[in-house]
Amino acid sequence: MNLALSDEQVFLREAARGALSRFKTLEGAREALDGNSGALPDLWPTAKEAGWTGMLISEEHGGAGLDAFDAMLVLGECGRVLAGIGLLGHLPATAILNDASGGAPMLAELASGERRAAYLPVSPPDDLSDSWNVDPASGLARPLAPIATASGEGQATVSGELAFVPDAPEADLLVGVALLDGKPVGVAIESGAAGVAVEALTRYDSTRSLGHVSLKEAPATVLDTPVEALAGAWYLAQALIAAESLGSVETALDVSVAYAKERFTFGRAIGSYQAVKHSLTEVLRQLENGRSLLYYAGWARSGGPHEFPLAASAARSVAGRALDTAARTMISVHGGIGATWEHDAPLYFRRAQLSRRLLGGTAKATDRVAGELIVQADAA
Amino acid sequence: MDLDDTPEQAAYRAQVRSWLEEHKAEAPVLQGPGALEDEAEILAARRAWQGKLAEGGLAGVTWPKEYGGQGLGPIEQVLCNQEIARAKVPSILDAIGVGMLGPTIIAHGSEEQKTRYLGAMLHGDEVWCQLFSEPAAGSDLAAVQTRARQEDDGSWRLSGQKVWTTNAQFASYGLLLARTDADVPKHKGLTMFVVPMDAEGVTIRGLRQISGEAEFNEVFFDDVALDADAVVGGVGNGWGTGLTTLMFERVTIGLGGEGMGYNSTRFAGAIAADEHARRDPEVRHQLGEIASELLAVRFTGYRTLTALQKGQIPGPEAGLAKVTIVSGAIKAGDLIADVLGPDTLLEDSEWSYMISFLPGLKSAGGTEEILRNTIGERVLGLPPEPRLDKGIPFSELRSKEKAAA
Numbered sequence: 001m002n003l004a005l006s007d008e009q010v011f012l013r014e015a016a017r018g019a020l021s022r023f024k025t026l027e028g029a030r031e032a033l034d035g036n037s038g039a040l041p042d043l044w045p046t047a048k049e050a051g052w053t054g055m056l057i058s059e060e061h062g063g064a065g066l067d068a069f070d071a072m073l074v075l076g077e078c079g080r081v082l083a084g085i086g087l088l089g090h091l092p093a094t095a096i097l098n099d100a101s102g103g104a105p106m107l108a109e110l111a112s113g114e115r116r117a118a119y120l121p122v123s124p125p126d127d128l129s130d131s132w133n134v135d136p137a138s139g140l141a142r143p144l145a146p147i148a149t150a151s152g153e154g155q156a157t158v159s160g161e162l163a164f165v166p167d168a169p170e171a172d173l174l175v176g177v178a179l180l181d182g183k184p185v186g187v188a189i190e191s192g193a194a195g196v197a198v199e200a201l202t203r204y205d206s207t208r209s210l211g212h213v214s215l216k217e218a219p220a221t222v223l224d225t226p227v228e229a230l231a232g233a234w235y236l237a238q239a240l241i242a243a244e245s246l247g248s249v250e251t252a253l254d255v256s257v258a259y260a261k262e263r264f265t266f267g268r269a270i271g272s273y274q275a276v277k278h279s280l281t282e283v284l285r286q287l288e289n290g291r292s293l294l295y296y297a298g299w300a301r302s303g304g305p306h307e308f309p310l311a312a313s314a315a316r317s318v319a320g321r322a323l324d325t326a327a328r329t330m331i332s333v334h335g336g337i338g339a340t341w342e343h344d345a346p347l348y349f350r351r352a353q354l355s356r357r358l359l360g361g362t363a364k365a366t367d368r369v370a371g372e373l374i375v376q377a378d379a380a
Numbered sequence: 381m382d383l384d385d386t387p388e389q390a391a392y393r394a395q396v397r398s399w400l401e402e403h404k405a406e407a408p409v410l411q412g413p414g415a416l417e418d419e420a421e422i423l424a425a426r427r428a429w430q431g432k433l434a435e436g437g438l439a440g441v442t443w444p445k446e447y448g449g450q451g452l453g454p455i456e457q458v459l460c461n462q463e464i465a466r467a468k469v470p471s472i473l474d475a476i477g478v479g480m481l482g483p484t485i486i487a488h489g490s491e492e493q494k495t496r497y498l499g500a501m502l503h504g505d506e507v508w509c510q511l512f513s514e515p516a517a518g519s520d521l522a523a524v525q526t527r528a529r530q531e532d533d534g535s536w537r538l539s540g541q542k543v544w545t546t547n548a549q550f551a552s553y554g555l556l557l558a559r560t561d562a563d564v565p566k567h568k569g570l571t572m573f574v575v576p577m578d579a580e581g582v583t584i585r586g587l588r589q590i591s592g593e594a595e596f597n598e599v600f601f602d603d604v605a606l607d608a609d610a611v612v613g614g615v616g617n618g619w620g621t622g623l624t625t626l627m628f629e630r631v632t633i634g635l636g637g638e639g640m641g642y643n644s645t646r647f648a649g650a651i652a653a654d655e656h657a658r659r660d661p662e663v664r665h666q667l668g669e670i671a672s673e674l675l676a677v678r679f680t681g682y683r684t685l686t687a688l689q690k691g692q693i694p695g696p697e698a699g700l701a702k703v704t705i706v707s708g709a710i711k712a713g714d715l716i717a718d719v720l721g722p723d724t725l726l727e728d729s730e731w732s733y734m735i736s737f738l739p740g741l742k743s744a745g746g747t748e749e750i751l752r753n754t755i756g757e758r759v760l761g762l763p764p765e766p767r768l769d770k771g772i773p774f775s776e777l778r779s780k781e782k783a784a785a
Contacts, residue, residue: 001389001455001689002382003682069381128659257760272763274749277756284760285700289676296679299381314672321669366668367661373648373671374658380649 003295005073012070016077019046025081025207029347032206040207043085044170047113052087054111056095056236061104062111063094068236069298072243076294079247082351084207086116088240089167092233093117093175096186099232100223102154106173106188118168120146120176120213121359122184124231124309127371132177132184135360137163137212146215148178148187148222156180157195157217158187164358166237168211169200177230178220184230186223193219205347205354228305235312237359239297242312242319245355246290249319252326252348253283256333263335276333283329286322293318310376313368320355320362327352383682385459392452393459399436400467406432407469423550426473430504438464439472440482440502447486447498454631454688476546477501477508480628481555484572488613488621493574497553511542511556511575511599512622518544518743519750521557522566522619525778526601528558528573530615534608538575538601544744548584548597551577557622560615562775569774570618573610580604591736592727629745630698642709642734643678644671650716650731657719666715674708677701696758699751706748710738 005013023041031039047053055071057063071091078085094110094117097103109115122132122145133142146160158178168174174189174196189196195218198211257280260271270276293315300311327349331338338345356362385393408425409415416422433439434448441457443449450456464471472478482501485493500506517523526540538558548554554575561569577584581604586594613621648671657663680701684694713735717724724731742748756762769777 001385001682001685003679003686004381004690006381253760257762260762268766269763271756271760272765274753274765277760277762278749278752280760280762281700281752281756284697284755285703288680288697288700289673289704292676292679292683293672295381295683296675299383303382310675313668314675317668317672318676363665366672367664369668369672369675370648370651370664373644373667374652376645377649377652380645 003299009070009073013073013077015050016052016074017080019050020077020081020083022046023081023083025083026344026347029082029205029207030341033350037206040084043083044113044116047085047087052085053090053113053116054094056091057098057107057111061098061107063098063107064111067298068239068301069294072239072294072298075240075244076247076250079244079249080251082207082248082347084209086167086170086209088237088244089118089165089171089209090116091240092119092121092237093171093173095236096175096177096223096225096229096233097188099229100186100225102221102223103186103188103225106221110173115172116167116170117173117175118165118171118211119233119237120162120165120174121234121237122146122162122177122230123234123360123364124184126368127375132179134160134162135164135358137161144179145184146176146178146187148180148185148220149217150180150222151219154222156185156187156220156222158189158215158220159195159217160215162213162215164201164203164210165198165213166358167209168198168213169209171198174213175223177233180222184227186225186230187220188223189215189218189220195219203354205350207347207351208354208358210358232301232305232308234360235297235308236301238316238365239294239301239312241355241359242290242297242315243294245319245323245352246287246294248348248351249283249287249290249322249326252323252330252345253280253287255344256280256283256326256330260333270333279329279332283322283326286318286325290315290319290322310369310372313365313372316359316365317362317369320365323348323352324356389455389459392456393463396438396460396463397467399438400463400469403432403436404467404469407467410470423473426470427504427507429470430472430474433464433472434503440478443478443482443498443502444486447482447494448502455685458685473504474501474507474547475632476510479632480625481508481510483628484555484621484625485612487624488572488617490609490612492609493612497574500552506552507547507550509545509548509551509554509577509597509599510625511545511548511554512625513544514541515543519747521622522570523774524557524559524570526556526558527562528560528571528606530560536573536606536608536610538573538581538604538606540601542599542601543587543596545584545597545599546595548577548599549586553577554599555612555625557618559774560618562778563773564616565771566769566774566777567619568616570622571615572612572618572621573606574612575601575604575606575610579606589736589740591733593733595737627693630696631694640705640709642674642705642712644674647671647674647712647716651719654719663715663719666711670708670711670715673704674712677704677708696751696754699746699755702745703748703751706738706742709734710742713738 028039054063055066059065132145148156148158178187195216197214201210297311297315300308330345440449445451528536556573556575560571581602583600585598587596588594
């Protein structure tokens with residue numbers, strides 16, 4: 001039994017914290033909301049230099065060959081300081097390519113960070129539906145995955161719409177899942193190719209790069225990634241955004257606790273009142289539950305792959321709720337000042353409200369937990 | 381990162397498993413066909429089984445060898461518990477004695493007490509109960525009012541009432557926290573005693589709860605005579621002695637949550653069995669939320685084990701797992717009752733007892749509010765609430781309370 005960080009993982013986390021501390025990410029986030037998007041620091045060079053871009057690419061293809069849990073540690077540090085760094089889109093894309101024999105030639109430049117990739121999120125079937133589907137631009141109906149039509153040996157043209165794709169605007173390569181003769185296959189599409197349009201967007205949280213991706217007979221390389229790994233990319237994305245969210249929870253809790261110790265009312269620190277103390281321990285409770293599930297997901301991806309869908313979805317579900325609770329508690333504990341523009345609390349609140357709606361949203365992850373357990377119950 | 385046993389742990393697990401294979405036919409049958417029904421028979425069979433487990437080294441795993449234990453760590457205790465559960469045989473009868481009270485005597489008792497009590501406790505010959513809580517002293521345990529007065533010959537006279545006492549109806553001894561000096565601040569005037577439950581003046585009454593069953597007792601003490609050597613850990617040191625017991629209680633609860641059957645697999649099974657519920661978005665959403673938190677507790681347990689393995693002692697944050705388990709199980713019972721309807725509440729349904737038991741469990745082993753206070757202060761470092769009882773002799777405190785009421 002060993003569910004603790006290794007020395008290397010502690011070092012990785014500390015190094016990430018150190019590297020990110022050199023940037024004024026929170027100030028940048030606020031200024032960008034005021035219209036100065038140039039204030040957001042460019043963190044990609046840091047990701048390149050630290051080797052984070054190749055974390056999930058095997059060493060033979062120029063990467064570091066690390067595990068999902070290592071990537072989750074880095075994303076957690078990004079979440080702590082609301083760093084928009086491009087890894088949420090990049091890493092699941094590289095995982096799909098790394099599991100394809102045909103993906104190898106594209107990997108070296110992605111590993112080094114010379115080129116950037118974005119994952120086109122496609123949700124795998126569950127216990128109620130056989131369909132591979134995507135997030136809609138609005139509403140609850142989920143459109144089918146893009147459709148691929150074979151156009152030559154290992155080549156296809158792909159058509160479809162994907163909404164709110166993380167890190168798509170900066171990506172050179174789009175990697176995801178399309179349906180070829182009704183079957184899911186991995187596809188890699190050059191962003192600059194004919195028939196590809198990426199509409200850059202921001203919604204509420206200036207640190208999050210998003211794009212609506214429109215594919216109209218876009219030329220694609222068909223990848224021989226196993227179908228489990230195509231589904232696995234979706235769950236990897238769930239685990240990464242869960243880790244990032246819990247990083248934000250850590251900061252929100254730290255800042256709130258510090259304030260509760262120094263702010264006095266009626267002659268004593270507000271943190272001494274049970275009402276305040278209990279709401280902060282509730283954040284801690286949700287954070288600890290989320291951390292335990294990150295360990296579960298980190299272990300499962302290689303140690304128990306059949307449990308990875310359950311583990312990653314549970315982590316996402318708990319982390320999403322934890323982030324909302326933490327952000328709202330941060331505002332409440334600070335009183336009126338917590339709701340002002342100058343304070344950091346609104347930045348965490350904005351992060352919480354958008355994050356919980358991306359990549360299927362926490363609600364879909366929660367439903368997936370139920371579905372996975374129902375399937376398990378049927379098998380028992 | 382892995383969930384596997386080390387080679388040493390695997391060897392220990394194999395040893396426990398083979399002992400159980402060899403002896404499990406001797407275990408009492410408590411459920412299903414051929415189950416024992418007579419209370420007295422069940423009790424006798426469980427005592428005898430505890431004795432066998434002790435002889436096989438499957439009880440008192442963490443106790444020192446000189447007191448009949450195995451001298452192993454908490455990890456081996458957990459492995460042993462897992463194997464006992466896997467073999468589907470009953471665990472020891474006196475989990476409170478062996479898990480919490482014995483270790484307290486090992487830490488604070490005299491050599492005579494250790495020799496006299498520990499062996500019989502471990503083998504189930506003498507079952508023990510914990511006499512700490514009182515009607516007016518639960519969360520504020522140091523407010524106990526049960527009085528022990530010393531006679532000129534050094535012996536003691538005990539009067540008062542305890543409550544929420546598991547196993548008192550068949551216990552031979554109890555470990556009791558009493559006030560021996562009311563003229564000092566409340567934490568200072570306490571002393572721990574060993575009380576024979578068959579002593580004259582001890583009255584035990586079953587305490588029925590929501591389900592109608594009596595899992596606990598009230599125990600009354602009317603001028604009970606105790607020998608001078610009944611004191612454990614020294615006169616006036618009762619609070620420190622009691623904290624040892626509570627630390628062992630925390631470890632027991634933190635590692636034993638899923639053993640109560642409050643887990644995601646079981647709850648999901650109930651929903652999966654209903655064709656409509658398993659497709660209903662609202663039911664699925666609630667199940668997903670409840671199950672995610674209960675899954676988290678399983679892995680929090682593994683994190684705790686990892687810490688124990690490294691020689692670290694689990695902190696008060698283990699209490700958060702208890703909050704999650706209890707609140708998760710309450711929500712699950714509610715959801716299942718919504719799905720299955722009033723028959724969920726039939727006396728013999730799978731869920732009725734759980735639904736009745738959980739509201740009380742919320743307060744057991746520390747109320748949710750007290751746990752949140754402790755965690756807020758010890759883990760987050762938040763300041764304590766101002767206290768009105770600090771430094772005030774207990775007798776004055778009581779008169780103030782009476783005046784205020």
